[in-house]
Amino acid sequence: MIDIPQLIADFEACIGWPYASPGTNDERGIDCSGMFVRAFRLQGESIYHGSNTIWRKHLAQKGAIASARDLQPGMAVFKWKAETPAKFSDSLGDFCHIGLVTSVSPLRIVHASTEGMRVKADSKLGKWKYWGVLAAAPISGGSPTLRRGDTGSDVTRLQQALQAAGYDLAADGVFGRKTRRCVRAFQRANGLAADGVAGPLTWAALGGESHD
Secondary structure (H helix, E strand, O other), rough: OOOOOHHHHHHHHHOOOEEEOOOOOEEEOOOOOHHHHHHHHHHOOOOOOHHHHHHHHOOOEEEEEOOHHHHHOOOOEEEEEEEOOOOOOOOOEEEEEEEEEEOOEEEEEEEEOOOOOOEEEOOOOOOEEEEEEEEEOOOOOOOOOOOOOOOHHHHHHHHHHHHHHOOOOOOOEEEOHHHHHHHHHHHHHOOOOOOOEEOOOHHHHHHOOOOO
């Protein structure tokens, strides 16, 4: 399994490296998916070299980016074009570029870019269209992203998980101010972005299972 803080550190260490495709996956030259190959290899894991195949075969969860609030550190993000590459028989489109979210506050997306021909960090969403949780990351399934104002059984399940983690709150199915405070406290305690939004990595740290 991939250690997310180490994955993030390995991506950040590549800032300024030259872009090359295919590259040598080191400081002499690297491309966008090559950064994932390198970082996985450093942890004794493997992943396919190619952003389209990573999207199709190496993600535990995936979705469209509505806003930066959908993101968590350790997520892969993708740029996309409508026309599907010929080697794929589906009609999902071309996930033509991949990067890694290393921070959400402030936003940092590290990727090997043809713009400037260097590894760099984006601070805005720009053309990033989709997010994905890597299957080798410590994620169990995927639960719906929850935030203040949400209600229902998923919120109750979140509150029960927080109770099990030692937080004092009612499991009433209402994501109010106290639930948000507990989510933020849990995130800080577990090295996550303390934004009060229960996204995939927060659920994973809580041990929550998915039905998405």
